[in-house]
Amino acid sequence: MTESVERVKELEQEAGRACGIGKLLHFDYDKVELANMNRLFFQPHQAALSKVEAAEHTLRNIDPDVAFEVHSYNITTVVEHFEHLMSRISNGGLQDGKPVDLALSCVDNFDARMAISTACNELGQRWMESGVSENAVSGHTQLMIPGESACFACAPPLVVAANIDEKTPKREGVCSARLPTAMGVVAGILVQNVLKFLLNFGVVSFYLEYNATQDFFPTMSMMPNPQCDDRNCREQQEE
Known part of the structure; x- marks a missing residue:
């Protein structure tokens, strides 16, 4: 059983690398709720965590080679948040200072x-x-x-x-x-x-x-x- 689980993890990681995604930037201000369980990939033990934090934990376990950058705030309520979003779009690519793809x-x-x-x-x-x-x-x-x-x-x-x-x-x-x-x-x-x-x-x-x-x-x-x-x-x- 242990060997099967490890093999599944290896295949998941290979699939992630095969897609060629090197970095993910995630913006969301919401928190995980039990109501999310039926349709999103969150798990019950992640309830009350910020969605970006919970997503990073899950995705990092699937493929630790991907770089993650998460921001837990509302882009529509504060001018500085919107400006930071624009800054990360234009400078937060896989190569620092380059735009995202x-x-x-x-x-x-x-x-x-x-x-x-x-x-x-x-x-x-x-x-x-x-x-x-x-x-x-x-x-x-x-x-x-x-x-x-x-x-x-x-x-x-x-x-x-x-x-x-x-x-x-x-x-x-x-x-x-x-x-x-x-x-x-x-x-x-x-x-x-x-x-x-x-x-x-x-x-x-x-x-x-x-x-x-x-x-x-x-x-x-x-x-x-x-x-x-x-x-x-x-x-x-x-x-």
Whole structure:
């Protein structure tokens, strides 16, 4: 049994190295709750830990060769936090002082998405956005290249997918729970597209929707909006 467990750990580490990811920067201010257990990779004994701390512990056990940098704060509430986020995007790459290769947004609120979009537009940083809708059985991934494709301010995903304003308050009586399978599928699609983008193979859809009830995967390409509210997006388009 011990040999089998050790072999599993070796295979997990080899898989991590095979993906070529050398460094992960993780930003999140939330704490692990028991309600997260059904759909995220946290474990019950990690309840009350910050999500970035718990994630680092789990991921470091899977692949200790990856460099981790974690920050437990809200990027939307303090100017210094937003400025630090931008600094780490532009200087926190595997080689210190170099930008990251790709930013990923896996957040669940409009303000955080807008903050990430604003930072990436200003820095010219390529990023991918993803999320699962409140109906629990649909989701999306979206690739954004400043100046070349629509940014979050140009076309928020909920507006595209369901004609719903991202800023609409949660509706009374609607459960915001997510099916673990739907989240797993969306996360898998996101990671697959990350590898395709970084390794330059296959086709990465600029917008890919997932509907679990019909096994439906519509895709589309969205050009940036010349009248985008984000000045940096308009400037990136001109460049």
